[in-house]
Amino acid sequence: MLFYIARRLLYSIPIAIGVTLIVFSLVHIAPGDPVSAILPNEATAEMVEQARKDYGLDKPFVVQYAIWLGHAAIGDLGTSIGSGRPVFDEVAGAVGNTVILAISAGLVACIMGFVLGMVAGLWRDRLADHLVSLFTISGVSLPHYWLAILLVIIFSVNLSWLPPLGIGPDTSDGWRPDWAHLQHLILPTIATAAIPMAVIARTMRAAVVDVLDQDFVTTLRAKGLLPRRVLWHVVRNALPTTLAVMGLQLGNMLGGSVLVETVFAWPGTGFLLASAIFQRDLPLLQGTMLVLAMFFVILNLAVDLLQSWTDPRIRRA
Amino acid sequence: MHGALSPAADALASEVPPAPQRHQSYLRVVFGRFLRQPIPVIAAVILLAIILAAVGADLVAPHDPFQTRVSRRLAAIGTSDRLLGGDELGRDVLTRLIYGGRISLTMAIVPVAIGLFIGGFLGILAGYAGGRVNMAIMRAMDVFYAFPSILLAVAIAGALGPGLVNGILALSLVFIPPIARMAESVTTQVRGYEYVVAARLSGASTVRILREHVLSNVAGPILVFSSSQVSVSIIAASGLSFLGLGVSPPLADWGLMLSALRQSIYVNPWVAALPGAMIFITSMSFNLVSDGVRKSMEVRR
Numbered sequence: 001m002l003f004y005i006a007r008r009l010l011y012s013i014p015i016a017i018g019v020t021l022i023v024f025s026l027v028h029i030a031p032g033d034p035v036s037a038i039l040p041n042e043a044t045a046e047m048v049e050q051a052r053k054d055y056g057l058d059k060p061f062v063v064q065y066a067i068w069l070g071h072a073a074i075g076d077l078g079t080s081i082g083s084g085r086p087v088f089d090e091v092a093g094a095v096g097n098t099v100i101l102a103i104s105a106g107l108v109a110c111i112m113g114f115v116l117g118m119v120a121g122l123w124r125d126r127l128a129d130h131l132v133s134l135f136t137i138s139g140v141s142l143p144h145y146w147l148a149i150l151l152v153i154i155f156s157v158n159l160s161w162l163p164p165l166g167i168g169p170d171t172s173d174g175w176r177p178d179w180a181h182l183q184h185l186i187l188p189t190i191a192t193a194a195i196p197m198a199v200i201a202r203t204m205r206a207a208v209v210d211v212l213d214q215d216f217v218t219t220l221r222a223k224g225l226l227p228r229r230v231l232w233h234v235v236r237n238a239l240p241t242t243l244a245v246m247g248l249q250l251g252n253m254l255g256g257s258v259l260v261e262t263v264f265a266w267p268g269t270g271f272l273l274a275s276a277i278f279q280r281d282l283p284l285l286q287g288t289m290l291v292l293a294m295f296f297v298i299l300n301l302a303v304d305l306l307q308s309w310t311d312p313r314i315r316r317a
Numbered sequence: 318m319h320g321a322l323s324p325a326a327d328a329l330a331s332e333v334p335p336a337p338q339r340h341q342s343y344l345r346v347v348f349g350r351f352l353r354q355p356i357p358v359i360a361a362v363i364l365l366a367i368i369l370a371a372v373g374a375d376l377v378a379p380h381d382p383f384q385t386r387v388s389r390r391l392a393a394i395g396t397s398d399r400l401l402g403g404d405e406l407g408r409d410v411l412t413r414l415i416y417g418g419r420i421s422l423t424m425a426i427v428p429v430a431i432g433l434f435i436g437g438f439l440g441i442l443a444g445y446a447g448g449r450v451n452m453a454i455m456r457a458m459d460v461f462y463a464f465p466s467i468l469l470a471v472a473i474a475g476a477l478g479p480g481l482v483n484g485i486l487a488l489s490l491v492f493i494p495p496i497a498r499m500a501e502s503v504t505t506q507v508r509g510y511e512y513v514v515a516a517r518l519s520g521a522s523t524v525r526i527l528r529e530h531v532l533s534n535v536a537g538p539i540l541v542f543s544s545s546q547v548s549v550s551i552i553a554a555s556g557l558s559f560l561g562l563g564v565s566p567p568l569a570d571w572g573l574m575l576s577a578l579r580q581s582i583y584v585n586p587w588v589a590a591l592p593g594a595m596i597f598i599t600s601m602s603f604n605l606v607s608d609g610v611r612k613s614m615e616v617r618r
Binding site for chain 2: 014022138143145152158277278296
């Protein structure tokens with residue numbers, strides 16, 4: 001196991017380097033001079049000169065990358081053009097809100113997806129299975145930003161049950177676990193969780209069906225094992241595949257958050273990214289992307305380790 | 318070990334059909350099987366209707382997509398000359414949905430086609446060459462996998478700036494890695510087949526083996542997988558437009574229409590929901606059709 005962890009950790013390093021390289025390139029694929037991209041329009045000649053020196057823009061690409069990486073490693077992600085504040089502070093302020101939404105949506109997606117997939121798998125080709133299939137097929141084709149708007153139309157406009165925007169009665173202060181804030185969390189959670197839930201349910205169903213077809217299940221039943229004990233074996237064997245998909249889906253939720261957070265004006269990283277794009281605030285775009293992508297890399301690592309922990313066969317692969 | 322291969326790709330990878338002996342008859346068999354599945358056939362008809370309407374928008378659309386009319390601003394569904402309502406400038410929503418389909422479909426299909434060519438080429442190369450070439454190509458793909466797909470598209474399009482071409486470029490980068498991965502996995506599998514080994518031993522050139530033995534076997538699964546990616550692409554492409562990263566007004570695709578009509582949900586909520594419904598129906602149809610084709614290609618046991 002230790003060997004596997006070490007190998008997997010080593011493997012993450014080139015991936016992380018590749019990720020930083022792509023994020024760094026974002027400023028360079030932007031049209032125009034990189035200096036004008038990272039400085040506000042009204043920047044003075046000295047500021048331009050200073051930026052050129054700071055970022056080594058007169059030096060080769062690789063050197064520039066190394067300088068940027070060095071800055072990023074100590075938490076210096078540059079200055080936001082829009083707000084004039086350090087990018088790091090802007091991103092740090094938004095990460096918490098995204099994490100709240102991700103945890104809430106992640107729990108809903110994983111639990112509901114797991115249960116629905118299991119029900120469909122155990123009652124294969126019965127009514128429950130068909131209903132879940134219908135739901136999962138629509139779920140994977142659903143534009144989540146449209147679902148978000150539909151939810152607002154139904155629950156905010158028509159029924160006036162839930163608030164359509166923001167994280168709480170007063171967006172300027174942070175999130176608190178009280179009823180008013182929970183109300184604001186419900187619609188974004190559903191919109192964020194829907195697609196991952198469908199994908200997880202689909203995977204879980206396939207895994208359960210697959211395990212049920214194996215000979216050892218017949219053996220267990222023939223031995224006279226109680227149905228709930230057989231069920232445990234089925235779950236145990238279906239789990240690794242489902243866990244892998246769950247991890248990926250959690251990561252994709254971070255990506256999808258750009259659109260859902262925009263619809264609900266949820267002040268998280270996705271919303272920040274959208275406003276960075278809107279204002280052509282490239283340092284903010286770069287910084288937010290770096291943080292989100294690093295989250296994703298770490299998440300993938302965690303999922304792989306978790307998966308190998310639940311499925312010993314992977315470690316030997 | 319990465320666990321990122323989608324279930325669909327897994328399923329396809331294990332279902333490489335045997336070499337067709339007579340190509341024509343194999344296609345006919347697949348087509349015949351497809352026609353016997355009611356749901357995919359219905360989806361195919363809907364998809365065809367949407368595509369035909371978009372292509373022939375000039376003939377089908379009831380109005381001029383840019384003609385504004387103050388008296389029809391935010392008209393409700395069913396208004397006499399605004400069958401599916403009017404938008405914020407009184408333009409006909411039905412007409413704009415039909416014209417919008419042109420842009421939405423282009424922005425969804427072109428990136429997957431680019432991904433199919435580049436990703437398919439890289440994947441087959443990696444799978445057939447194996448060893449270090451495989452390692453180099455597939456590890457490079459892994460880096461792109463380290464971003465959630467929509468996020469990567471949004472960031473690249475955001476850096477490049479809004480526009481149809483930039484959007485297509487950004488989305489193409491998203492679809493190269495999954496298609497390459499799929500192509501690599503089927504090619505690796507086919508490469509180990511006895512008749513491919515036999516062909517190699519009998520001295521056939523690499524080009525000939527690739528063309529006659531490998532390509533004919535991997536083309537089907539790769540094409541079907543790519544077509545299923547269009548359903549993802551249409552959601553991502555409209556998402557980019559929704560954020561304002563696609564075409565600029567007065568042109569509009571479904572994503573941009575959704576974003577514009579969103580402002581009027583308190584006045585006219587169901588008109589606002591229409592462009593999203595088009596995205597959903599199109600995406601679902603692509604999913605169902607490619608699922609149907611995949612099932613038709615399966616070897617009956």
